[in-house]
Amino acid sequence: MSFNLTTEPALGTGASISMWVGATAIALLAWAVIYNQLAPFSEWVVALMPVDPKSELGEAITFFAYDTPKVLMLLTLVVFGMGIVRSFFSPERTRALLAGRREGIGNVAAAALGIFTPFCSCSAVPLFVGFVSAGVPLGVTFSFLIAAPMINEVALGLLFALLGWKVALTYLCFGLAVAIVAGWIIGRLHLEGWLEEWVRNVRASAVELPTATITIVDRIKAGIEAVKDIVGKVWPWIVAGIAVGAFIHGYVPADLLASIMGRGAWWSVPAAVLVGIPMYSNAAGIIPVVEALITKGAALGTVLAFMMSVIALSLPEMIILRKVLTIRLIAVFAGVVGTGILAVGFLFNALFQ
Amino acid sequence: MRDVKVLGPGCARCVATAEMVQKEAGKLGIPVTIEKVTDYAAIAGYGIASTPGIVIDGKVVHAGGLPKSEDLSRWLAG
Numbered sequence: 196m197s198f199n200l201t202t203e204p205a206l207g208t209g210a211s212i213s214m215w216v217g218a219t220a221i222a223l224l225a226w227a228v229i230y231n232q233l234a235p236f237s238e239w240v241v242a243l244m245p246v247d248p249k250s251e252l253g254e255a256i257t258f259f260a261y262d263t264p265k266v267l268m269l270l271t272l273v274v275f276g277m278g279i280v281r282s283f284f285s286p287e288r289t290r291a292l293l294a295g296r297r298e299g300i301g302n303v304a305a306a307a308l309g310i311f312t313p314f315c316s317c318s319a320v321p322l323f324v325g326f327v328s329a330g331v332p333l334g335v336t337f338s339f340l341i342a343a344p345m346i347n348e349v350a351l352g353l354l355f356a357l358l359g360w361k362v363a364l365t366y367l368c369f370g371l372a373v374a375i376v377a378g379w380i381i382g383r384l385h386l387e388g389w390l391e392e393w394v395r396n397v398r399a400s401a402v403e404l405p406t407a408t409i410t411i412v413d414r415i416k417a418g419i420e421a422v423k424d425i426v427g428k429v430w431p432w433i434v435a436g437i438a439v440g441a442f443i444h445g446y447v448p449a450d451l452l453a454s455i456m457g458r459g460a461w462w463s464v465p466a467a468v469l470v471g472i473p474m475y476s477n478a479a480g481i482i483p484v485v486e487a488l489i490t491k492g493a494a495l496g497t498v499l500a501f502m503m504s505v506i507a508l509s510l511p512e513m514i515i516l517r518k519v520l521t522i523r524l525i526a527v528f529a530g531v532v533g534t535g536i537l538a539v540g541f542l543f544n545a546l547f548q
Numbered sequence: 549m550r551d552v553k554v555l556g557p558g559c560a561r562c563v564a565t566a567e568m569v570q571k572e573a574g575k576l577g578i579p580v581t582i583e584k585v586t587d588y589a590a591i592a593g594y595g596i597a598s599t600p601g602i603v604i605d606g607k608v609v610h611a612g613g614l615p616k617s618e619d620l621s622r623w624l625a626g
């Protein structure tokens with residue numbers, strides 16, 4: 196069987212490639228033009244309303260009218276870019292890179308690849324078993340499984356849109372650190388015996404997949420598909436989150452939040468982690484609220500810990516992983532990752548006074 | 549008769565993949581039997597790390613996400 200059939204008729208022809216690339220460039224240009232008009236647009240909207248822009252209601256409406264399109268546009272751009280980048284990666288290729296790798300360097304590579312490798316939680320079980328049975332060490336597999344959902348384009352895109360690139364970068368670095376260290380510790384504990392028995396019995400060698408034809412048009416399509424899939428799913432949560440955030444901006448007094456979620460209250464970090472565990476997939480709606488909380492005096496470390504807990508320690512994912520891990524191993528996983536997130540929260544609050 | 553297995557725990561994309569196989573095979577006039585493999589241990593035995601996966605006559609041709617229809621018809625014909 197030969198797979199080097201590159202002469203597909205009517206597909207990948209020069210004309211259609213330049214058409215797609217050109218259309219993408221025009222769309223990006225239009226994006227930039229519209230994005231630059233958002234501030235005057237929101238002022239214009241508020242001016243149309245019969246409210247005083249300086250009043251509480253006026254402030255809430257300005258916040259909502261500016262932030263909603265801004266956040267959705269930035270998120271769309273980030274998700275589109277990430278969709279294209281991800282078309283260069285696959286779990287099978289990542290596995291081949293990680294198989295047989297030593298712990299330490301393997302944990303670092305796994306966490307970094309976790310950012311770029313396409314991953315959905317419905318695929319978590321096949322991925323876990325596929326990795327472990329093909330010789331990826333358990334701790335390295337965990338580094339991947341922690342980083343992949345935690346450092347995702349929605350979280351990074353929203354943090355970037357609402358709190359700036361410094362906070363997004365901080366989240367990225369601390370997220371990587373938690374994934375690397377937690378995976379390394381789990382690897383050191385040698386808990387292979389705590390996997391479900393059927394997982395230990397899987398004997399499979401990694402497959403060699405025939406190369407699929409991927410053109411630049413396919414990659415652009417993958418970006419559009421990601422936007423439809425992800426932005427299409429999370430936008431109601433984001434709009435709802437911004438509405439709540441707008442209310443906080445306009446009405447909640449700053450001192451109240453500073454006393455509950457400020458740096459002075461040490462217990463707020465563990466409380467934020469615990470509250471985050473049962474929450475899931477509403478991360479998109481939580482970040483706009485979080486932004487409003489921060490401007491009202493909540494400590495950034497507390498808020499980052501909350502976000503990480505919501506995303507990395509979700510109950511539904513643990514239920515999915517229960518198929519491959521014993522309860523004891525899930526408890527160790529939650530304990531190690533939770534401790535890591537706590538450390539991030541405390542460290543961040545201590546460092547950035 | 550080509551023996552096609554769609555590997556996946558029953559997610560939306562796995563169902564869509566099975567439908568694509570049916571459609572492409574119909575277009576090409578190739579008779580196929582489609583079996584959905586949903587058991588995790590059985591899926592793992594094929595050595596893939598992402599679903600849905602496609603196995604044609606015992607050979608894994610695809611893993612992760614929806615296949616392209618051009619690729620699918622090439623695999624079915626090959």
